[in-house]
Amino acid sequence: MICKNSVQCFIGKPKVAAAGEQLARFNPGVTFEPVQRLIAGPHEICDLIKGVDLVVSCVDQPSEIMMWVNQAALEENISFIEGEYHGICAEIGPFVIPFETGCLACEMTASNADVGKMAEFDWIEQATWLRHPNIHFVTAMAANLICSEICKHLLGVGKPMTCNRRYLLNTQQFTLTSSEFLRSPACNQCGHGKNVSTYS
Template identity: 30%
Template structure:
């Protein structure tokens, strides 16, 4: 039998481990400022087999049964043939269970992205946002309700994810992403980065996300936005395989006479839940496709959706020869 020397708060922790609280809620109940210490204790308890898993494999299969059916249909339609290789849908689902996605910005579009990734069973989410929940957020930011006003967004978002699926690991960082060097420290183990932040502006954050992600070879979705009844669900970049964000920015510099400010400038525009939901869920679906190994739908160009008519315009953008971001034989893109 193992023996341990522990802090007094650990004795208070044990009765709380009844399966009804997330790590975030446990830290709040115990007034712990150091979540790392809590996670270390939980890891030891799990390794010593003092913790039981809440959900059985049968529960997991039932939770995602309709999703598994979709994956089977995608295999039959050759959407997942490159990664299926005789595996069934359950094995493909395990790609999501073992995946880590970093979401920068959990507001308008970002909150819908997080909700959809959690519902799909992505195993680890890293949420980055500096803000607190405000009343004006509630018309479109689906992770929050009136009881969250004044709370740190990433903390409230983590609790919502736990309500969707308690088996998902959520790391939260209350910070604004200002530099690629800063973001790079948070990308350890990431399979995908999704940029949904708009402060100080959509393109500034997109530039930071692209620079940091490309440096470590992590796929990323950058620059998504909505406003003025126009939606852009982001641009997918698979480093070394698809047109990079720098080439996209250069090609769209004069679009709409806005010098590539995409849709949002430095001040927020009008928005509503359906608009944020359309853009956010298109982005989330693209994220799932990337994690599963399906062909990306938003790589190699820019898609704009008229949110009044649902007409969609796709503009292919090849890599610049002088950039060299993609070898000529490696280009992968949408159609």
């Protein structure tokens, strides 16, 4: 439970600073390092994630940022998991282990999709997000499912179910459906890796 005064103390602060303060209040025994920084491409992400054990990506804008995370994680050989929401629905996964599981570029390769975007249509992206506000219980359930996958991977207590898969949580229909996210040998980002997939 967060009291009214606690909420008011976050108003007007950058999101990253407010989140860092709340996390520190929730668990004073853990050290948090909030970083407020403009991300303009994969190289900035490489600098941020260098040396970490795992990346959890829950960013939404700009639209190409997930591909930047994918590229940076592969370059740094760091596993990552993706999570996002769309109104009443949340997506969990895939959990990408470099050169073992499928990556985000594999999906683009398999579908022959163009990951670029035209500046003239930026307004469409903005309008879409305005129609889908953050619904707390959706993001909370998605966060719990992502945390479960993180613990499996870091603690070695089981295989993350989002390896080579993405799950869609629909809170209106109360369903959890999955789709394959397999590695493509023709992928221009991970297809030339030397490792053989252990999550098939």
